[in-house]
Amino acid sequence: MKYGIAVKLALLLAAVGICASALTGAYSYGVSRSLLVESSQQSLVAATQVLGRRVDTSLEEIARNLQVLANHPSVRRTLKQPDPQMNAQLAELFELMMQANPAYFQIRLISADNFGLEQVRVDRLGPSFINVPEADLQEKGHFSYVSETLQLPSGTVYMSRITINHERGVYTGAERPSMQLAMPVRDTDGKALGVVVINLDVDGMFALLATDLPLDFRLFLANGQGDILIHPDHSKTFGFDRGRRVLLQDEFAATRSLVTGATSQVVFQQPTTDGLLQPVVMAFVRQPLKLRSEEGQLYVGLAQPLSSVREGARHLGLLIMISVLGFGLLGLLGTLFLARLVLRPLRQLIAAANLFGRGQEIGYLPLDRQDEIGELARSFQQMQRQIGEQLGSLHASQEQLKQMAQYDALTELPNRRMLQDRLDLAIARARRHGGCAAVLFIDLDNFKDINDGWGHDAGDAVLVAVAQRLRLSVRDTDTVARLGGDEFVVLLDGPDTERDAALIAGKLIDCLSPGIPFQGGTLRVAASIGISIFPQHGITAPQLLMAADRAMYSVKANGRGGFGFAVLQD
Structure with a gap:
């Protein structure tokens, strides 16, 4: 069987089109895969930055709560002249504040006298609260969150390092990661009467802050020296409390520039290690603390499984492959059909279509032909006229809808x-x-x-x-x-x-x-x-x-x- 030049040209064009589509698809997949990974890394950094800012915002909210308590008239009165009824009222106030803040382990009012004797103390015990009786109140004057806070100006917040709570007599907060935030209570003459102390559940606070993150994300936290405080592998946390130090910069070498201050954020890929069951993309940011603190700054990190980052690339590759095959088949069928048409009238129709697409006069059409090409030309002319009328009507309707969507019908003011x-x-x-x-x-x-x-x-x-x-x-x-x-x-x-x-x-x-x-x-x-x-x-x-x-x-x-x-x- 002999094939005419139209069939041969159609097959040649189809083959060239399929090859070009395949090469374009392969290139697009490679570029898009890199862009997807880069975009995921940038999104992870942004999420880590937001989490870091949430940490600072949460600490500032605690500072505001301390300000409210330190300036409460009942607090000053009970420090000057202890009264059981007043202490009970303050305990109720402390309990209400702890109910509103699930990350609070404990709130205490400590006197500057009597070696820092606790005046009022409310502890969290599971879902309930304990107003510690007077006989169990302790002297805390030797702790830095008391002695150093008493030296601070009024309204200044002291924030301790994040450590494991080893104080005796503690309930839910015992042997848990915590830190103390305190503020001095002074009379009108500026004399230090005592301190208000909030004991914060560090794990609980970060669990609340991370509630909006995807379930497969992992959270990391290190103090200003790089000691790891939160890690999926709990054996690596608070190493200094067990006589050894587990540092962020040793665990993840890419974070050394962050800890040394050379950069404020890092993002990198990490292979499988202890606590990480699969390769991940990790982002860490340095979060300076606005409050007066022994820590000075924290390092906050998030890890996202690399498989979830690459999943989008796999879907993209599948879509590109299907598109290449589908359009290649359509292109083959289309070229076979178009190749059978007469080339010259077809070029005229193509030129007219291009002009019409640009909104210009379509020019000459082979309207006098009595074959299918002539019929197509006449149909094209009629379609052009109808589309022009429809476009005008559509434009008017769009303007009317835009007016209705953006302006008040009665006053013609913006809505x-x-x-x-x-x-x-x-x-x-x-x-x-x-x-x-x-x-x-x-x-x-x-x-x-x-x-x-x-x-x-x-x-x-x-x-x-x-x-x-x-x-x-x-x-x-x-x-x-x-x-x-x-x-x-x-x-x-x-x-x-x-x-x-x-x-x-x-x-x-x-x-x-x-x-x-x-x-x-x-x-x-x-x-x-x-x-x-x-x-x-x-x-x-x-x-x-x-x-x-x-x-x-x-x-x-x-x-x-x-x-x-x-x-x-x-």
Whole structure:
């Protein structure tokens, strides 16, 4: 059987296409596999950094709890003049705080007198708590978390090293990894009356911090000298407590640059070792501690099985192989079909299709032919006309949907969705350039009375008038949005000071004071405005909106018709 030039050309093109697809697929698989591994490593580093920041945040939260306890009036009174009833009340307070913080082993109030005698002590015992009786209270003045804390200024936190708790008389915390955080209690004259001490369950704290991590991740922790504190193989932890030191830099050689201070983070692949049943990708970061501490810094690490990292690459390779085979087969069938067509009219159709794809005039088509090519050309011309009409209609529909999705139908102001997008952009811009952004949450004070007394048409008229006045009272770069009902939000993109935001809030209140004509009468509304500023009152869009909302309700509670700022975040 003889094959014509069209069949031969089709087979040749199909073979070239399949080979090119195979080479492209192989190259794409190699590059994509490397990118997947690199991306997984970067994600692991990011997760480790987040975990390190969570550690510092948790310690700062404990410091705030110590601040609350150290400044509690009952604490000072019982240190000056012990009273059993007062001690019982403090024990209840300690127990409530331990219920809210599962990682607290123990909270104690220790006097500066009587060799550091414990005045109040609550210990955790499994799911319950023990208010240690007076007869079992101990003298702790010889411990550094007492003697050194008494020398600190008021409000300063002492943080001990992370060690195994060998103190006698301890309940759940006995022989467990722990550290003590303490703060001095001073009277109004600055005299040290005692210390408040929180004994922290280190394993429990890190277990809570790691709850969001995938189940196959493994957590590592080392102190400032590199002593391993958390490791899947528990025999490698707290070696210094057993007379030998197991150091991070010895266990994982790649971390030496981290411990020596040459870098702040490392990521590497680690083969199977004790405690690691399979090869893993590991990331370690150095986390400086903001609190006064004997540790100074911690080294936090995460390990992810290398098999899970490579699993995505295997799936990718399978998909590429299937795609190459499938498209190769389709290409073979397509070229066999196309090769049977007349080349010249086909080129004309291809040229016309390319022009149409670029949105240009399609030019000449072989419309006068009476064969299949002519019919195809006429069908193409008709399709081009129909698609043009459909594209125009689709474009109009898209514009209408965009308007409905981003703007309020009544006031034509941006809605909550568009406000969220613009607020995110304003926050990103302020964070990048060191500026600020302000959110003014506006609620009309007597809008319900207008709706009830005049009807919903009057309410709609008021909302439209308020929207116009607000829009005319701010800059073009600012955003006025309606959240729903009688709630509006004004986003000030970059006020210089809180005073600027306050001036604009006053201007907005003034612009709403004139009456609104309606059906021969006059409608009057007032507004309460809550103000939040980035970054003082929040660093995300939900935080800023919530802070401004709370500030607005505070204004309403204090008499309405004014404005107020949100409470500063700690």
